[in-house]
Amino acid sequence: NAGVTQTPKFQVLKTGQSMTLQCAQDMNHNSMYWYRQDPGMGLRLIYYSASEGTTDKGEVPNGYNVSRLNKREFSLRLESAAPSQTSVYFCASTSLTGAGTDTQYFGPGTRLTVL
Amino acid sequence: GNSVTQMEGPVTLSEEAFLTINCTYTATGYPSLFWYVQYPGEGLQLLLKATKADDKGSNKGFEATYRKETTSFHLEKGSVQVSDSAVYFCALTLNTGNQFYFGTGTSLTVIP
Numbered sequence: 001n002a003g004v005t006q007t008p009k010f011q012v013l014k015t016g017q018s019m020t021l022q023c024a025q026d027m028n029h030n031s032m033y034w035y036r037q038d039p040g041m042g043l044r045l046i047y048y049s050a051s052e053g054t055t056d057k058g059e060v061p062n063g064y065n066v067s068r069l070n071k072r073e074f075s076l077r078l079e080s081a082a083p084s085q086t087s088v089y090f091c092a093s094t095s096l097t098g099a100g101t102d103t104q105y106f107g108p109g110t111r112l113t114v115l
Numbered sequence: 116g117n118s119v120t121q122m123e124g125p126v127t128l129s130e131e132a133f134l135t136i137n138c139t140y141t142a143t144g145y146p147s148l149f150w151y152v153q154y155p156g157e158g159l160q161l162l163l164k165a166t167k168a169d170d171k172g173s174n175k176g177f178e179a180t181y182r183k184e185t186t187s188f189h190l191e192k193g194s195v196q197v198s199d200s201a202v203y204f205c206a207l208t209l210n211t212g213n214q215f216y217f218g219t220g221t222s223l224t225v226i227p
Contacts, residue, residue: 004158031213042204042219043159050213058214090158094215102208103149104215106158 023091138205
């Protein structure tokens with residue numbers, strides 16, 4: 001099992017450029033998440049997908065779009081990158097059985113710099 | 116609402132010192148509680164968890180007890196090692212919800 005994989009690992013963009021961050025999990029989890037991590041801010045939820053075919057906004061969705069392509073894959077798109085989107089982006093997944101014992105599994109992160 | 120508050124860092128300790136990182140929570144329902152650890156340049160990974168009051172989660176010498184009366188889940192380790200240097204996140208999730216709520220993280224540096 002690879003767990004949660006993310007591509008790319010590093011990316012530098014110019015203001016106004018677009019890009020898509022890819023995430024895939026091989027644990028048959030139904031829920032997937034995108035977070036950003038900024039110094040002193042901890043993890044902030046951008047979007048999540050509780051199940052295939054559904055997506056919901058998190059705490060900081062502005063400037064982002066997501067696609068739950070299938071059960072395995074959940075992508076994050078920046079349509080017009082801004083310097084404020086410079087951050088480390090983490091994808092996560094969980095089985096979310098509702099039993100309260102669910103654990104989130106994280107990818108290694110994408111380090112994005114917007115100039 | 117739901118939130119997690121953990122002690123500000125950074126924390127610097129000498130090897131073999133005792134570690135406590137405080138974590139308190141507010142929740143609209145009945146939460147499960149987690150500690151995650153993030154080593155430099157990596158994603159978060161689960162350290163331990165507890166799903167009901169008075170449960171003690173433990174792993175790699177770390178422990179935390181779910182205290183409903185004080186809404187706390189403090190992380191402790193009796194003797195830290197240099198390899199424990201990392202950022203530690205407290206988190207909760209509700210049985211009825213889809214989201215996880217994370218604290219802001221506490222950076223720990225252990226010096227030889």
